[in-house]
Amino acid sequence: MSLEPSRRAFLKASAAGGGMLLMFGIGEAAAQAPPALNAYVQIAPDGLVTIMAKNPEIGQGVKTALPMLIAEELDVDWKDVRTEQAISDPAAFGRQFAGGSTATPMNYEPLRRVGAAARQMLIAAAANQWGVPAAECSTMSGVIEHKASGRRLRYGQIAAKAAALPAPDPDSLTLKDASAFRIIGKPQMGVDAPKIVTGQPLFGIDVTRPGMLYAVFEKCPVFGGTVSGANLDDVRSQPAVKGAFIVKGVDGAPSLSEGVAIVADSWWRANQARRRLKVDWDEGPTVGDSSDSFAVQARTLFGQPPQLSIRTEGDVDAAFASAARVIEADYAYPFVAHASLEPQNCTAEVRGGKVEIWAPTQNPETGRPQVAKALGVDPSDITIHLVRCGGGFGRRLQVDYMVEAALIAKLAGAPVKLVWNRTDDLTHDFYRPGGFHRFKAGLAADGKLVAFSDHFVSFGHGERYVGSGNMDATEFPASFVDNLSYGASLIPTGVPTGPLRAPRSNALAFAFQSFLDEAAHAAGQDPLAFQLALLTREGARPPGPKGGFSAERMKGVLQHVAEMTAWGKGPPLPAGRGRGLACYFSHLGYFAEVVEASVASDGQVGVHKIWIAADVGRQIINPSGAETQAQGAAIDGVSVALGQAITIVKGRVAQTNFGDYPLLSIDRAPDVDVSFLITDHAPTGLGEPALPLAAPALCNAIFAACGKRVRSLPIDPSLLKST
Amino acid sequence: MAFSIKVNGRARSVDVEPDMPLLWVLRDELDLKGPKFGCGAGFCGACTVHMDGEPIRSCVTPVSAVGTAAITTVEGIGDDPVGRRVQQAWLALDVAQCGYCQGGQILAATALLKATPKPTDADIDAAMRGNLCRCATYVRIRAAIKAAADLPTTDTRVA
Numbered sequence A: 001m002s003l004e005p006s007r008r009a010f011l012k013a014s015a016a017g018g019g020m021l022l023m024f025g026i027g028e029a030a031a032q033a034p035p036a037l038n039a040y041v042q043i044a045p046d047g048l049v050t051i052m053a054k055n056p057e058i059g060q061g062v063k064t065a066l067p068m069l070i071a072e073e074l075d076v077d078w079k080d081v082r083t084e085q086a087i088s089d090p091a092a093f094g095r096q097f098a099g100g101s102t103a104t105p106m107n108y109e110p111l112r113r114v115g116a117a118a119r120q121m122l123i124a125a126a127a128n129q130w131g132v133p134a135a136e137c138s139t140m141s142g143v144i145e146h147k148a149s150g151r152r153l154r155y156g157q158i159a160a161k162a163a164a165l166p167a168p169d170p171d172s173l174t175l176k177d178a179s180a181f182r183i184i185g186k187p188q189m190g191v192d193a194p195k196i197v198t199g200q201p202l203f204g205i206d207v208t209r210p211g212m213l214y215a216v217f218e219k220c221p222v223f224g225g226t227v228s229g230a231n232l233d234d235v236r237s238q239p240a241v242k243g244a245f246i247v248k249g250v251d252g253a254p255s256l257s258e259g260v261a262i263v264a265d266s267w268w269r270a271n272q273a274r275r276r277l278k279v280d281w282d283e284g285p286t287v288g289d290s291s292d293s294f295a296v297q298a299r300t301l302f303g304q305p306p307q308l309s310i311r312t313e314g315d316v317d318a319a320f321a322s323a324a325r326v327i328e329a330d331y332a333y334p335f336v337a338h339a340s341l342e343p344q345n346c347t348a349e350v351r352g353g354k355v356e357i358w359a360p361t362q363n364p365e366t367g368r369p370q371v372a373k374a375l376g377v378d379p380s381d382i383t384i385h386l387v388r389c390g391g392g393f394g395r396r397l398q399v400d401y402m403v404e405a406a407l408i409a410k411l412a413g414a415p416v417k418l419v420w421n422r423t424d425d426l427t428h429d430f431y432r433p434g435g436f437h438r439f440k441a442g443l444a445a446d447g448k449l450v451a452f453s454d455h456f457v458s459f460g461h462g463e464r465y466v467g468s469g470n471m472d473a474t475e476f477p478a479s480f481v482d483n484l485s486y487g488a489s490l491i492p493t494g495v496p497t498g499p500l501r502a503p504r505s506n507a508l509a510f511a512f513q514s515f516l517d518e519a520a521h522a523a524g525q526d527p528l529a530f531q532l533a534l535l536t537r538e539g540a541r542p543p544g545p546k547g548g549f550s551a552e553r554m555k556g557v558l559q560h561v562a563e564m565t566a567w568g569k570g571p572p573l574p575a576g577r578g579r580g581l582a583c584y585f586s587h588l589g590y591f592a593e594v595v596e597a598s599v600a601s602d603g604q605v606g607v608h609k610i611w612i613a614a615d616v617g618r619q620i621i622n623p624s625g626a627e628t629q630a631q632g633a634a635i636d637g638v639s640v641a642l643g644q645a646i647t648i649v650k651g652r653v654a655q656t657n658f659g660d661y662p663l664l665s666i667d668r669a670p671d672v673d674v675s676f677l678i679t680d681h682a683p684t685g686l687g688e689p690a691l692p693l694a695a696p697a698l699c700n701a702i703f704a705a706c707g708k709r710v711r712s713l714p715i716d717p718s719l720l721k722s723t
Numbered sequence B: 001m002a003f004s005i006k007v008n009g010r011a012r013s014v015d016v017e018p019d020m021p022l023l024w025v026l027r028d029e030l031d032l033k034g035p036k037f038g039c040g041a042g043f044c045g046a047c048t049v050h051m052d053g054e055p056i057r058s059c060v061t062p063v064s065a066v067g068t069a070a071i072t073t074v075e076g077i078g079d080d081p082v083g084r085r086v087q088q089a090w091l092a093l094d095v096a097q098c099g100y101c102q103g104g105q106i107l108a109a110t111a112l113l114k115a116t117p118k119p120t121d122a123d124i125d126a127a128m129r130g131n132l133c134r135c136a137t138y139v140r141i142r143a144a145i146k147a148a149a150d151l152p153t154t155d156t157r158v159a
Helices: A062-074 A103-130 A155-162 A193-197 A232-236 A267-276 A291-302 A316-322 A364-375 A400-412 A422-427 A505-522 A527-535 A551-565 A623-643 A694-706 B022-029 B081-092 B102-115 B121-128 B138-150
Strands: A007-016 A019-028 A039-043 A049-053 A081-085 A137-140 A143-146 A151-154 A213-219 A226-230 A241-247 A259-264 A279-282 A308-313 A325-333 A345-351 A354-359 A382-386 A416-419 A435-443 A449-461 A483-491 A577-586 A589-599 A605-615 A671-676 B002-007 B010-015 B048-051 B054-057 B070-072
Touching: A007 A103, A019 A103, A019 A155, A039 A103, A039 A155, A049 A062, A062 A081, A062 A103, A103 A137, A103 A143, A103 A151, A103 A155, A143 A155, A151 A155, A193 B081, A193 B102, A213 A241, A213 A267, A213 A400, A213 A422, A226 A241, A226 A259, A232 A241, A232 A267, A241 A267, A241 A400, A259 A267, A259 A400, A267 B022, A291 A325, A291 A435, A291 A449, A291 A483, A316 A435, A316 A449, A316 A483, A325 A505, A345 A400, A354 A364, A354 A400, A364 A382, A364 A400, A400 A416, A435 A505, A449 A505, A505 A527, A505 A577, A505 A623, A505 A694, A527 A551, A527 A577, A551 A577, A551 A589, A551 A605, A551 A671, A577 A694, A589 A694, A605 A623, A605 A694, A623 A671, A623 A694, A623 B138, B002 B022, B048 B102, B054 B102, B081 B102, B081 B138, B102 B121, B102 B138, B121 B138
Parallel strands: A049 A081, A213 A416, A354 A382, A449 A483, A605 A671, B002 B070
Antiparallel strands: A007 A019, A019 A039, A039 A049, A137 A143, A143 A151, A213 A259, A226 A279, A241 A259, A308 A483, A325 A435, A345 A354, A345 A416, A435 A449, A577 A589, A589 A605, B002 B010, B048 B054, B048 B070
C-alpha cells in the first residue's frame, strides 16, 4: 500500500527578513480548496535554513527526519539547517499527530517536493540574474553554480529575488535519484540532542509561565467514579494551597474524569496537600471488576461458542476431524500501561476568553473541541503549543490531561501547570487491553497446517470491542490456511483502554507467533521452515481491506534473519540456552526477529541478544534514528514480557510505581543487531513494527532453552524452574 | 526555613520546608529543569544529580540533608572534564530518543567513569541499573560509556 500519491504540497513564496520564505501546506491531492500555507522553509541572507517541523516529537525522531527530507532536495548542508516546532494548526499542516508509524509514508514524497521547489526557485533567480538558462545551473551545499562562466551564488545571496518568483507546481519537479542523496540515508543526530545532554528545558513538564501555579488532580481510584464531596476547606487551610476545587464531568468532553484539583505555589506542596484531602467517591458500577474475575469469565466463555464471528474459511470442523494431529492451547496476556517516563502533564492559561495550552501530546486536535466545550470558548480561541514529549507510546494520543489543565487554570484564575505523579499515571491510563486466546491447529501427516482456529476473548460491550481490543480478519495465518475460523467473545469492563505502541499487534503477535511455534514443533519441523512453508501456500489471497501484505517480503526478512543468525547451522548452544524466531507484519513493515535467551535452574530468564531483519522499503531516511527505534521497540517488547502487568482489583489498578510495575534496566537488556533489507517499495515507518514480535521470539527461545512453553504474560519464572 | 546550598558551583539561597526534596528545590525554586521527575520514589533515576560527586536520587533527598555538599546537575556537568566527554559521546552516538532520562543517565555515567575510567560491561550494569530508560536506548548508552572512556579530554563544552 502506498500512501504517497494521495497527498501533495501546496506552495507560495514571499520575501522575509532579506531572504526567502516558502510557505507550504500538505493536503489531499484531490482537495477542492488548498490547505492554509503556514508551514515554511526560510532561507536567510546568511544562508541559514530554518525548517518548520510539523509533527509532535515523542522520541521517534520525526523532528529530525521530516526536515531532512526538505533539506535533501533543497540541496543544502544539514549543518546549515535549523528546525522549529510548529504549533497545532491542522488547516496549515494537515493532521499533526504521532501515531501509527505514519509520518514517513505520508510525508516522504510531499516534503521532498517542497525542498525541490525551493531549490528550483533559487536556481531560476540566479539564472535570471546571470542571463543564462536555468538548465545550465547546478547546486551543491547551498550554492548555485553556472559552470560555463564559473559564476557562483550562495542561496542566501539570491533568496530575496527567488521569493518574488511564482512557486512551481510541485508535481512538475524532478526529485533526486537516491544515489545522489547526501542527507537522506546518512545518520543524523537528533536535532534536540545538544539541549538534551545539557539539561535545557524542552519537555512539557519544563514549561513555566509568569505567575504560574502548580496543580495536582485526584481522580476516583475506580474508573468512572464520581465525586460526592470533599473536605475542600480543610485542604485550603494549608498555607501553600492557593485553591482546591471539585471538577465535575462536562458534556462534550469525554476525556475528562471527575476529581478534585489542588493548586499551590509549588508542585511538591500541591502534592503534599493531597495527604489531607478526603474525597467521598461514588465508585460507580464497575467496582466489581477484577483481573481474577476476567480470567474466570474467559474460561466460561471458552466453553461456549464465540459470540462474534471474525472470519471463516473452508470447513474447519471437518479439517480438524481428518487432521493427522490436532494441538490446542490457551494463551493470555494482561492489561499493560504506557508508563512514559515523563508523567502526564499540561500547562494552560486562560485570559480574556482566549486559552493557551502547552501540551506534550501526540494528538493535539482531539483536545481542542473538548477544551472548548469544557471552558465554553470557541475552538478558534485556543492556541495549542506542541511541546516535546518525554515518551508517548500512544498514551499521549489521549487528551485527558489537556482538558484537566485547562479547566483547572480557569477555576484557579491563573496559569497552571498540572503534573500527575507516578501513581496517578499508572492508575489512570488508557491501558493496552488484556486478552485470552483458545487456539487449535490441525496438521496433516506431512506437517502441513491444514486447519486453524482461535476463540479470542477480549473486552467490550455487546458487539462493540473496547479501544484497541479488536482483532482483524486479516490476522496471520488467515488466508494462508485452507480451513480457518476466528471468533470472539467479549467481557464487559470499566477499565479504560486505548492504543499502546503497535496497538493490537503488541498482544496478538505474542499469542499467534507463539502458538505457530508450537505447531511447528508439533509438526516436527524447524520453526523457520514451518513459517516459510506457510507463507508459500499457493493461491493465498491478500488478507482483506488492510491489504498489501506480501508473503514474499515476509519470506525475505525471515531468510535475512536466518542468514544473520546462521539459523540451524551454528554450533549447538550451551544447555539452558536457546534461540526463538518470530515474524510479524504491522504498520506496513515486515519484521523477523531471533532472540537468544537462557533459563537458569531457578527459572530466571536472561535475554542475551536480539537480531532484527526489517523491510520498510527502499529508503531508510535516518539510519541512526531507524536503528535506535528498532532496538528500543524490541527491548520494549522484552520489557513488557518479562515483568509488566496492570492488575485490576475491586475496579481499580493495584500497581502504584516502578517498584511493582518494573521497566527493564540496562543489566537485563540484550544487545540488538538491526539489519534493513532494502526492497523497491515505498518507505514506511519504524516507531512500532519491531515491537510485537519480540515477546513471542523470546518465549519461543525460552521453549528452545528449557522445553517449557510460556502461554501467559508476563513470564513467570516459577513456572520455568528445573524440576 | 532558609537554606543555602551549593549548586553547580554557585551558592543559592532558598526558603522552603526542610523536607522538600532537592528535586523540587532545583526544578521549581531554582529553575533548573535538567533533573527530571519520573517516579518520586527513587526507582527510575531521572532525577539523578551529584552530591559531592556521588550520584544521588534528588527526588528522595530532602533539602535539609544537603548541608554544605556540592550539588551538580546536568546543567553543570559540562564543567567537569569527564562530564564533557560523556556529553560528547552521547551526541556522537545519538543516544537519546525522547531524552527524558538522559540527564540522569549522563550523571550516572560520569560518576562511573570518574571512579572506573575503563568500565567493563559488569561495571556498567552495576552503575547504571538504577537509571531506567523507557525508550530502551540501553545499547547506545552502553556504547556511549565505552566511547566516553576512550575520548580525549576536551575544553570544548556542548553548547
